[in-house]
Amino acid sequence: MEDFRRNLRVFLAFFTPSFGWLALFFLAPLVIIFLYSVGETVSLTEVKTTWTFANYARLTEPEIVTLFIRSLWLAGISTVICLLVGYPVALVIATAPPKWKPWLLLIVILPFWTNLLIRTYALLNILGTRGRVNDLFEWIWVQADGALRFVGLGEYQLLGEEYEPIVFLGRWSGVIIGLVYVHLPFTVLPIYAALERLERSYLEASLDLGAGQWRTFRSILLPMTMVGVITAAIITFIPMLGSYLTPALLGRGQVDMIANVIERQFKGANDWPFGAAMSLFLLYVTFIILALQAIAAMRRSRLRGREHG
Amino acid sequence: MTQTPIISIRNVTKRFGSFTALEDISIDIRPGEIFALLGPSGCGKSTLLRIIAGFETPTEGDILIDGKDMTEVPPNKRPVNMVFQSYAVFPHMSVADNVAYGLKMDKLPAAEIKTKVAEALKQVHLSEFSHRMPDQLSGGQRQRVALARALVKRPRVLLLDEPLSALDAKLRDAMRLELVKLQQTVGVSFIMVTHDQSEALAMADRIAVLDQGRLRQLADPVTLYRKPADAFVADFIGRVNLFEVTAHEPGSTTATVASLGEIALAAAAAYPEGEALVLAVRPEHIRLTAGEGPGVPATLGDVAFQGDSSIVEVTLADGRSVQVLEDAAESARLMQLDPGAIVTLEIDWTKAAILRRSAL
Known part of the structure; x- marks a missing residue:
């Protein structure tokens, strides 16, 4: 590193391409979006930068506030479900025989290698009213109904006249299932990494001192892997909050999240300035979450430092 | 001497797949002795210690503690405690909380836990460190925490896995003497695993020399040195x-x-x-x-x-x-x-x- 700084030409040779790329394709669009967000639509295709704050003020409209709260709520509950499902999965992989580990990890990562659109269409097929899940439930219903008939309770129709399919699509449940499915690998991998780093002897020491399995999980395993859980929560929550495809397809326009409404501003509503303001607000929320986490981490280490002194 | 053994290892064999880690080992541990399991790495000594602690189950044979069959009893229900080679001091708990952990599992009243923790920390000269976190301690101090944490449970036998291997040479010599003194104070049997023959000779009352999963010789240090059972023991001891x-x-x-x-x-x-x-x-x-x-x-x-x-x-x-x-x-x-x-x-x-x- 030192040598790079001393030798300016070498430094520039390495620095310029990557910085140029970032400036051109990341910083520049961000600046343009920012300029849109403080501008006004003057014609069908033209936005004029007038340094107005009106677009941001519109974020407080009840409709938009509800949208943001719904998005936070959907992403929040999906993150919690991801953690509840992901931790045991990570634990199983981390404690599996070494021979199996790469294969189990592959199963977790495999969906990443398939196009998101295709995966989401597959979910449509599974979750539809004539989808696989409802097929299964209907089969169970028919069996149960048959059993009731067999014992002579048929005429009471205890299970209803016929099977009522469960509606997932266009409902919160469908969107949450989709969000959890798409983002689960983001949850599993950081938790797995934390579990893998944890020395087994800590768990053995806990058992040795008389703690049962559940107590060892609560007092030793979970606290010692909390950093992994927090990382998992953040890197699951942030992309969920900005999800577009999942709510668009599984929510069928009835369970919109922020990204769906942003898209509408740039397309149908043709209100680029407002769309830009919403995009940047989403970015600020992300920054705030990351900042809070950094502050919490800093406070933890400062507490340690004070005890040192 | 016809003392009833505190631990009986009876015909214990342990196989991992086709690999035999221990073959037909029978050892009786006496009350109040320091017993060393000595051998080169991979001889099965650590596996035997883990079988006594309950982390491994023998393929064949039994472990008796105080005459009771403990072979199928899980580690959290055995009256033995272990000092791990890496000490395994919980990094997210203070020194006092580490020592109190095992007592909390026994559901002792808080006041009693407090007195016992203070006593145990005094015994290992860590009274002033009770509020420290483990990352603020030296390796030697962490080992004392692990010792206090295990001894405060009043185990029938204390198991020590390579207790001195992670310490530097000078501290190691001091700790040898201190461990022996500590054992004399608490009167609990110690079973220690070591690959260092001089450590075993200096500390142990009796030594079992293991090689390739077999018991080569079990004797007191002087007999091992003077009357080795075979060339392997003679070569390994001194x-x-x-x-x-x-x-x-x-x-x-x-x-x-x-x-x-x-x-x-x-x-x-x-x-x-x-x-x-x-x-x-x-x-x-x-x-x-x-x-x-x-x-x-x-x-x-x-x-x-x-x-x-x-x-x-x-x-x-x-x-x-x-x-x-x-x-x-x-x-x-x-x-x-x-x-x-x-x-x-x-x-x-x-x-x-x-x-x-x-x-x-």
Whole structure:
């Protein structure tokens, strides 16, 4: 590193391409979006930068506030479900025989290698009213109904006249299932990494001192892997909050999240300035979450430092 | 001595797939002793300790603690506690919380826990550190936390996995003495696993030497050193020069030995014919004199000075090298000589022993 700084030409040779790329394709669009967000639509295709704050003020409209709260709520509950499902999965992989580990990890990562659109269409097929899940439930219903008939309770129709399919699509449940499915690998991998780093002897020491399995999980395993859980929560929550495809397809326009409404501003509503303001607000929320986490981490280490002194 | 054993290891065999880690081990641990499981790495000593703690189940055989069969009892229900090689002090708990952890599991009242923790920390000289976090402690202090945490549970037996291996040399010597003192204070049996023979000799009342999953010899340190069961034990415990026995009649007091020729033994060794035998001579049972004389001729090699004594390496006529222990005065004289000088070895044949290459 030192040598790079001393030798300016070498430094520039390495620095310029990557910085140029970032400036051109990341910083520049961000600046343009920012300029849109403080501008006004003057014609069908033209936005004029007038340094107005009106677009941001519109974020407080009840409709938009509800949208943001719904998005936070959907992403929040999906993150919690991801953690509840992901931790045991990570634990199983981390404690599996070494021979199996790469294969189990592959199963977790495999969906990443398939196009998101295709995966989401597959979910449509599974979750539809004539989808696989409802097929299964209907089969169970028919069996149960048959059993009731067999014992002579048929005429009471205890299970209803016929099977009522469960509606997932266009409902919160469908969107949450989709969000959890798409983002689960983001949850599993950081938790797995934390579990893998944890020395087994800590768990053995806990058992040795008389703690049962559940107590060892609560007092030793979970606290010692909390950093992994927090990382998992953040890197699951942030992309969920900005999800577009999942709510668009599984929510069928009835369970919109922020990204769906942003898209509408740039397309149908043709209100680029407002769309830009919403995009940047989403970015600020992300920054705030990351900042809070950094502050919490800093406070933890400062507490340690004070005890040192 | 007919004390009832506190732990009985009965015919324990442990296999991992096709690999046999332990084969038919039977050992009784007596109350109040320091017992060492000694052997090279991979000999199965740690596996045996983990079987006693309950982290592994034996493939065959039983573990009895206080006469009760504990083979199927999980580690959290066994009256033994362990000090791990890495100490495994919980990093997210203070020193006091670490020591209190096991007592909380016993559901003791808070006041009693507090007194017991304070007592235990005092015993290991950590009273002032009770509020520290483990990352603010040195390696030696962390080990004391692990010791206090295990001993505060008043285990029937304390298990120590390579207790001194992670400490630096000077601290290690101090800790040896301290562990022995601690054991005498608390009166609990210690079972320690070690690969360091000097550690086992210095600390243990009895030592089990393990190799390739088998028990080679179980004896007190002096017997192990003076009457090793076979060449492996003789070689593992202390320094020894081993010479191949090329011809030996069972019951005869003479033998033909590689490099040394025909020798007369103090006592006839009765080994069945056809057994591979070696002659074992400790370096301290050889005397070196300068120049030629009655004895085995050799040439002088390196003198490794150790302060109060030296290990002198000499080379026999056939090129075989032999280690000799000399005291400070003698080694000073030898260091005057040029390397390659002619010397004579006088071997104390009454102390030399004929051993089987392997007792298995």
